[in-house]
Amino acid sequence: xxxPKIKSIPYEEFNDNETFESLVQKLNExxxxxxxxxxxxxxxxxxxxxxxxxxxxxxxxxxxxMAVCAARYDIARFGFEVTRNSPRHADVILVSGTIVKKMxxxxxxxxxxxxxxxxxxxxxGCSISGGPFRKSYHVVMGVDEIxxxxxxxxxxxxxxxxxxxxxxxxxxxxKVENFFGTTNRKERDPFKKEYEExxxxxxxxxxxx
Amino acid sequence: MVLDYQIIAPADLHQExxxxxxxxxxxxxVNLTGMDWGEEGFGVVYQLESTQTGEQINIKAICADRExxxxxxxxxxxxxxxxxxxxxxxFLGIIFTGHPDMRRIxxxxxxxxxxxxxxxxPEEQNxxxxxxxxxxxxxxCYEMGEDGKLVKRKNVIFEQDDYxxxxxxxxxxxxxxxxxxxxxxGERIKKVDPVLGYIHRGIEKMNESMTYPQTLALTDRxxxxxxxxNRHALCKVIEEAMGVEVSDRVKVIRTIMDELQRIDSHILFxxxxxxxxxxxxxxxxxxxxxxxxxxxxxxxxGGRLILNYNTIGGVQADLHPNFVRRVKEFIPVMRKGxxxxxxxxxxxxxxxxxxEGVGIxxxxxxxxxxxxxxxxxxxxxxxxxxxxxxxxxxxxVDFKEITFEKGDSxxxxxxxxxxxxxxxxxxxxxxxxxxxxxxxEKMKPIIKVPEGTYYSAVEGSRGQFGVFLESRGDKFxxxxxxRSTGLPLVYAMDTVCRGNLIADLVTIGGTLDYVVPDxxx
Ligand code: SF4
Numbered sequence: 001x002x003x004p005k006i007k008s009i010p011y012e013e014f015n016d017n018e019t020f021e022s023l024v025q026k027l028n029e030x031x032x033x034x035x036x037x038x039x040x041x042x043x044x045x046x047x048x049x050x051x052x053x054x055x056x057x058x059x060x061x062x063x064x065x066m067a068v069c070a071a072r073y074d075i076a077r078f079g080f081e082v083t084r085n086s087p088r089h090a091d092v093i094l095v096s097g098t099i100v101k102k103m104x105x106x107x108x109x110x111x112x113x114x115x116x117x118x119x120x121x122x123x124x125g126c127s128i129s130g131g132p133f134r135k136s137y138h139v140v141m142g143v144d145e146i147x148x149x150x151x152x153x154x155x156x157x158x159x160x161x162x163x164x165x166x167x168x169x170x171x172x173x174x175k176v177e178n179f180f181g182t183t184n185r186k187e188r189d190p191f192k193k194e195y196e197e198x199x200x201x202x203x204x205x206x207x208x209x
Numbered sequence: 210m211v212l213d214y215q216i217i218a219p220a221d222l223h224q225e226x227x228x229x230x231x232x233x234x235x236x237x238x239v240n241l242t243g244m245d246w247g248e249e250g251f252g253v254v255y256q257l258e259s260t261q262t263g264e265q266i267n268i269k270a271i272c273a274d275r276e277x278x279x280x281x282x283x284x285x286x287x288x289x290x291x292x293x294x295x296x297x298x299x300f301l302g303i304i305f306t307g308h309p310d311m312r313r314i315x316x317x318x319x320x321x322x323x324x325x326x327x328x329x330x331p332e333e334q335n336x337x338x339x340x341x342x343x344x345x346x347x348x349x350c351y352e353m354g355e356d357g358k359l360v361k362r363k364n365v366i367f368e369q370d371d372y373x374x375x376x377x378x379x380x381x382x383x384x385x386x387x388x389x390x391x392x393x394x395g396e397r398i399k400k401v402d403p404v405l406g407y408i409h410r411g412i413e414k415m416n417e418s419m420t421y422p423q424t425l426a427l428t429d430r431x432x433x434x435x436x437x438x439n440r441h442a443l444c445k446v447i448e449e450a451m452g453v454e455v456s457d458r459v460k461v462i463r464t465i466m467d468e469l470q471r472i473d474s475h476i477l478f479x480x481x482x483x484x485x486x487x488x489x490x491x492x493x494x495x496x497x498x499x500x501x502x503x504x505x506x507x508x509x510x511g512g513r514l515i516l517n518y519n520t521i522g523g524v525q526a527d528l529h530p531n532f533v534r535r536v537k538e539f540i541p542v543m544r545k546g547x548x549x550x551x552x553x554x555x556x557x558x559x560x561x562x563x564x565e566g567v568g569i570x571x572x573x574x575x576x577x578x579x580x581x582x583x584x585x586x587x588x589x590x591x592x593x594x595x596x597x598x599x600x601x602x603x604x605x606v607d608f609k610e611i612t613f614e615k616g617d618s619x620x621x622x623x624x625x626x627x628x629x630x631x632x633x634x635x636x637x638x639x640x641x642x643x644x645x646x647x648x649x650e651k652m653k654p655i656i657k658v659p660e661g662t663y664y665s666a667v668e669g670s671r672g673q674f675g676v677f678l679e680s681r682g683d684k685f686x687x688x689x690x691x692r693s694t695g696l697p698l699v700y701a702m703d704t705v706c707r708g709n710l711i712a713d714l715v716t717i718g719g720t721l722d723y724v725v726p727d728x729x730x
Contacts, residue, residue: 056379058386058408059726060433063477063514067503070496085380098726102317103386103407105339106378132426135418136411137324137331138316145337157514 004175006168014169024176040178047091048174049079051119051167054090056110058097061124064157065096073160080167087113092170095149096157098126098133099140111147119174121166122149125156132156148198210449212662212677214254214267222270223281226255230286234259235266236576238287240664242677242690243297245327246271251278251303254677256664260576260590263597272303279351279359282308288577292700300325300413306353309364315406315729318343324414331414344390344404366402367392376714378407384481384718385725389702396710401703409729416689421447421521421656424689429515432694432727434474435670437466439691440519445600446665446676447521450658458646459523461639464602465536466518467667468632472543473502474670475625475632482622482719483554486563491554498546505535521656523649536640540633547629555626564619568705568717571616578704579697582672583624584721588616594668606638618713621720657684669694671722691730695723 003011011017057065068075075081084090087110099107111120122143125131130141143149150173153166217225229235235257242254250273257266272278282305284291294305295314302323304311313320321334346367354360367373367390377388386407392399412431416424428443429436441463448455480495503513508529510516518525554560575585585592593610595603611627613620658680666675675692698721705721706714 060430060514062385063433067496067500067513070500071493072497072500087379098408098410100407100409101335101337102315102342102409103378104337105341106386106407108339109341110379132430133410133412133415136415137335138409138411140337146339159513 004172006171006175009168014172020169020172023173027177037178044175044177047117048171050082051078051080051091051170051174052082052084052089053080054087054093054110054114055083055085056093056095058099058103059126061096061126061157064160065094065123065163068160068163073164075164075167078164078167078171087111088115090114091117092119092121094121094123094163095127095143095147096123098131099143099146100138101140102138104140104146107143108146117177119150119170120147121151121153121170123153123155123163123166124158125154128152128154210663210665212254212256212267212664214269214662216269216271219270219272219280222268223283226268226283226286229257229266229268233264233266234261235264236260236287238283238289238293238579239265239673240675240677240690240692241290241293241297242688243301243303243325244679244688245301245325247327249273250275251301251326253280253297253303254662255283256677260592277359278303279306279353280304281306281353284308287579288574289579289697289700292696296696299323302326304351304359306351306359309350310348310366311351312345312348314404315409317406318345324411331411342404367400371399374711378404384723387699387723387725387728389714391706391711391714393711396712398706398709398711398714401706401714403699403702405699405729407729408726410726412730413689413691416686418685420684421658421686424686425520426517428691429517430726431691431730432669432671432674432724433514434477434724435470435674435694435727436514436516437463437470437518438667438669439674440517441467442665442667442669442674442676443689444519444521445667446663446678447656447658449665450661450663450678450680451521451656453522453650453652455523455650456646456648457644458648459650460601461643462524462528462648463519464606465636465639465643466524467601468635469502469505469536471632471670472629473499473506475629476502478625478719478722479550479554479622482716485715485719486560488554488557488560491550494546494549494553498543501539501542505532505539508532508535520649522652523647525649527648528643533640533643536636540637543629543633547626550626555623561619563713563716564617564622564720566617566619567713568618568709568720569616570701570705574701574704575616578701580672580701580721581697582669582694582722583628584621584698584701585672586610586612587620587624589614592673594666594673600667602639603635606635608632608635618716618720621722625722655684657682658686666692671695671698671724693727693730695725695728698723699728 122128127143130139133139151166151169153162155162237258237260239256239258244252250271252271255268294308297303299313299315322329324331348364350362350364352360371392374391378386388404390402412427428439476495476499480492483491507513510518570588572589575588575590581592596610608631611624660682663678666673672694674694677690679688681687
């Protein structure tokens with residue numbers, strides 16, 4: 001298996017490599033020939049080093065995101081500094097902050113407006129599971145109820161270092177994708193189907209209610 | 210402090226309020242809290258204050274009819290009641306007769322039920338809806354008819370041929386998820402209609418099923434740039450209700466921490482405003498200095514943003530041994546930073562042109578709309594609680610209350626920059642003589658607050674942050690209501706933006722300095 005390299009950090013130092021490896025396996029099920037694979041590598045190298053995030057922040061975690069963008073933590077070292085205000089230009093959405101029921105349709109629409117290939121990082125307890133507001137009547141218990149999530153970054157708020165670590169994990173995922181085989185052809189994406197099934201389930205439960 | 214109140218029958222309420230306004234000069238409606246008293250019915254607690262004499266009067270109005278609760282509006286007497294009453298309608302379903310705009314404000318228009326009613330089950334009736342949020346251009350107004358029946362009347366928010374632009378909820382310059390519907394006449398703003406609730410987390414309802422120490426955790430997450438002060442206010446109201454006196458050391462620590470928080474918040478204000486106006490360098494300068502404050506916080510509290518430091522009867526942990534040294538190192542750095550801010554941005558011609566004379570609020574307006582904090586002071590209203598009713602260590606330090614007369618965006622900007630300097634002065638006076646003593650009073654394992662109604666406020670980073678607490682003697686609060694500092698500011702947007710250019714909406718919103726999760730709670 002290919003072991004992607006991110007900066008000078010050795011592969012073993014990343015946590016939870018098992019999940020990552022199972023993901024790689026799933027992505028590579030179809031297999032590709034060597035010429036395409038080399039092209040893939042080139043593309044993925046470029047894509048992983050210029051992931052443009054959407055400026056999206058609903059609450060406290062968003063302030064930490066601003067700190068990550070500023071001088072001390074300097075997200076530009078990884079090529080993420082081009083924050084976009086329009087979802088049409090963005091590659092990745094960092095859901096930083098609580099998502100409440102009124103906001104959920106807006107978030108879904110933002111996600112749908114982004115061009116493929118697109119990624120989601122759930123930042124902070126709130127967007128992972130509802131966090132400190134788990135008992136609330138108006139909070140969505142995790143954004144993965146509405147959109148598919150690639151990387152979870154726990155914390156309340158996560159430290160800026162955790163943000164960067166989460167984004168590096170995303171870089172690793174991008175690096176092992178088969179751009180021409182699957183990422184670029186959504187009908188072959190193994191995860192797309194899961195997501196669609198889940199969306200349908202939510203819609204169905206709504207109609208019942 | 211314990212709230213003493215008079216009870217006034219709903220039928221006489223409007224008359225009596227008019228009289229208080231005229232005879233007693235009660236021109237500032239501090240807080241308006243909707244209540245569900247169970248058997249007794251629904252009601253509202255009004256807290257009035259005179260800006261001339263400082264006298265305070267509290268009024269309670271009860272409507273016993275649980276089926277169709279109604280009360281007369283006071284929105285014609287105090288402008289800010291307009292939005293407060295909509296909030297009460299949204300959460301408790303009390304209809305205010307004569308109010309021009311009885312619409313929900315936080316929850317979706319198709320929301321079922323009123324969540325703050327004790328017998329409401331909001332989760333069961335409201336599953337996650339994924340269709341777009343409905344927004345109507347019409348609203349209703351209820352009048353009390355001759356025969357005691359409610360008469361419904363339509364009111365128009367936007368005319369059929371108004372040109373309406375949506376700004377938000379996903380917009381980089383609204384400082385969170387705020388949604389403005391703006392009607393335009395060419396490039397000029399005709400009307401602004403704020404739609405709130407995109408980050409309404411139901412904190413007040415959650416508090417009702419939490420023990421007192423648990424409720425503390427959520428205050429930090431409301432106005433995260435005033436985390437210290439918010440929690441301070443809640444601790445203060447509980448301590449006062451229980452008759453706990455904290456040690457001198459705690460008082461001084463809390464004062465220093467509040468001021469550090471204020472500096473943190475004002476730097477962020479500066480950074481974001483500059484960013485919104487296109488000055489990215491200034492943004493980076495601001496964040497460079499802010500990190501130093503966060504370092505100080507981190508050593509003592511363990512957190513950077515969510516600090517969880519104040520507790521009932523003291524603070525979580527004693528000061529870190531490095532604290533005094535770090536703070537002393539920080540003060541000259543901050544002074545140098547301030548000079549840089551002024552060089553790079555305050556004197557800038559573009560910045561001046563965009564701020565001077567734009568978005569003017571008069572003193573009468575800020576009082577009527579309850580805009581406390583820097584926004585009020587920029588219009589010449591002396592509203593600083595640290596001066597008016599000094600708490601903790603504020604009575605033993607010497608500092609100036611910064612006020613301006615002009616009330617434009619530039620004045621609001623300057624107030625904040627100058628306040629950083631005043632905060633530094635306060636810290637300087639206290640840092641060398643932090644008294645010895647315990648940092649935490651001994652409290653019972655289960656904290657119960659005696660029965661009663663209490664209110665306590667501190668000067669937050671952006672105005673008066675108050676906590677209204679009603680206790681029935683249990684270990685859970687019966688009702689907690691937070692006086693949001695940002696809600697009046699957002700309400701002021703309509704008044705202050707009218708006639709200005711749409712591009713200035715960003716500047717004006719930036720200088721008013723609101724934080725959205727604090728508005729939505
Ligand atoms: S996880 Fe914590 S810090 Fe982040 S948005 Fe939620 S409450 Fe705020």
